[in-house]
Amino acid sequence: MYGNAYMTPEEAKAMAERPENEELLAEFEARIDRGEKIEPHDWMPSEYRRQLIRMIEQHAHSEVIGALPEGTWITRAPNFKRKLALIAKVQDEIGHAHLLYNAAETLGKTREEMINDLLSGKSKYSNVFNYPALTWSDIAVIGFLIDGAAIVNQVINSKGSYGPYCRALDRICYEESFHLKQGHDAMVYLATGTPAQRAELQEALNRWYRPIIHFFGPSDKASVHSNKLMRWKIKLASNDDMRNQFLDQYVPKIRELGVDFPDPNLKKNAEGVWEFSDPNWDEFYATINGNGPCNAERLAVRRWVEDHGRWVRTALMNPQQKYVMPLS
Numbered sequence: 299m300y301g302n303a304y305m306t307p308e309e310a311k312a313m314a315e316r317p318e319n320e321e322l323l324a325e326f327e328a329r330i331d332r333g334e335k336i337e338p339h340d341w342m343p344s345e346y347r348r349q350l351i352r353m354i355e356q357h358a359h360s361e362v363i364g365a366l367p368e369g370t371w372i373t374r375a376p377n378f379k380r381k382l383a384l385i386a387k388v389q390d391e392i393g394h395a396h397l398l399y400n401a402a403e404t405l406g407k408t409r410e411e412m413i414n415d416l417l418s419g420k421s422k423y424s425n426v427f428n429y430p431a432l433t434w435s436d437i438a439v440i441g442f443l444i445d446g447a448a449i450v451n452q453v454i455n456s457k458g459s460y461g462p463y464c465r466a467l468d469r470i471c472y473e474e475s476f477h478l479k480q481g482h483d484a485m486v487y488l489a490t491g492t493p494a495q496r497a498e499l500q501e502a503l504n505r506w507y508r509p510i511i512h513f514f515g516p517s518d519k520a521s522v523h524s525n526k527l528m529r530w531k532i533k534l535a536s537n538d539d540m541r542n543q544f545l546d547q548y549v550p551k552i553r554e555l556g557v558d559f560p561d562p563n564l565k566k567n568a569e570g571v572w573e574f575s576d577p578n579w580d581e582f583y584a585t586i587n588g589n590g591p592c593n594a595e596r597l598a599v600r601r602w603v604e605d606h607g608r609w610v611r612t613a614l615m616n617p618q619q620k621y622v623m624p625l626s
């Protein structure tokens with residue numbers, strides 16, 4: 299019935315916009331239970347649409363803001379090979395943002411509205427990008443562990459119920475796998491380098507440990523949206539499950555390199571669940587609500603880019619007119 303080839307576009311639109319009722323909701327949930335993908339012109343509850351826009355938009359903003367800490371290291375990369383790889387990675391992250399904004403736009407919010415909500419501070423983006431990248435080792439840790447964490451989350455989410463988001467994630471995950479390799483290569487180089495390089499890498503791990511634990515969101519007990527998102531298969535694993543999967547995969551990998559997370563209580567219990575010290579959730583909430591170490595700086599950079607790139611966008615949208623690049 300959905301997306302029926304014999305429907306006119308007007309009929310399809312009317313089908314998609316039918317008012318919410320029990321019968322439609324049951325039919326929608328049955329489709330999700332059968333593992334079918336929901337597509338933009340299918341009927342969906344307004345709360346499903348709202349949750350998807352919230353989550354995909356936050357994800358897109360995270361890719362845009364996520365390019366900033368790494369971007370500042372392009373001119374300072376230790377050699378030409380690392381510089382080339384970092385340029386390509388930063389470019390990929392911006393490409394991911396485009397794919398994700400496109401997916402969110404299929405749900406009815408325009409890209410301009412999303413960018414405005416980012417710049418005004420209304421929309422969130424990932425906590426991890428509000429911390430500074432102080433040394434080259436921070437770039438190695440971001441490439442290996444933040445990308446690693448993102449892959450764990452995205453591979454799971456890519457099996458979800460909303461077609462355009464899942465297809466964007468499939469492509470993003472391929473590229474993230476390359477990022478992971480460059481991050482791992484940089485980590486191995488530092489971990490097998492001089493004592494000073496190993497010490498710098500360990501210091502970077504010390505700084506990133508808590509933000510990485512926070513990355514997967516609050517504990518399942520404190521998560522606000524998980525139940526609804528999991529019922530509708532927008533999310534296929536809970537925050538704690540994803541965090542556990544990440545620790546399972548990556549703690550052995552960093553220990554193998556002779557470095558470690560700075561937490562004496564980090565260990566796997568008899569049930570296979572990783573235990574860790576209190577990660578200070580107050581810091582997490584302060585950061586995601588705009589009071590982290592770099593929130594103001596990150597948004598200021600994006601506002602500058604928005605203002606200084608406006609003439610390019612205007613020129614592209616009005617090809618018949620002549621535009622002169624402003625001097626300042």
Ligand code: FAQ
Pocket residue numbers: 352353356357358360361364365391422423424425426440444445448451455512513514515516520521522523524527533537586
């Ligand atoms: N940061 O009820 P829950 C990347 C908020 S991409 C900021 O548990 P939910 C690529 C949450 O929005 C990284 N806010 O939330 C890259 C909610 O606030 P709200 C981004 C967070 O949605 C790599 C509140 O807390 N990935 O790294 C965070 O069920 C390297 C309550 O939380 C995605 O966005 C956080 N970490 O689960 C780029 C993936 N966690 O909206 C460059 C898609 C929670 O009510 C370099 N998103 N909050 O005001 C998801 O899978 C989910 O949204 C979670 C959170 C798991 C992040």
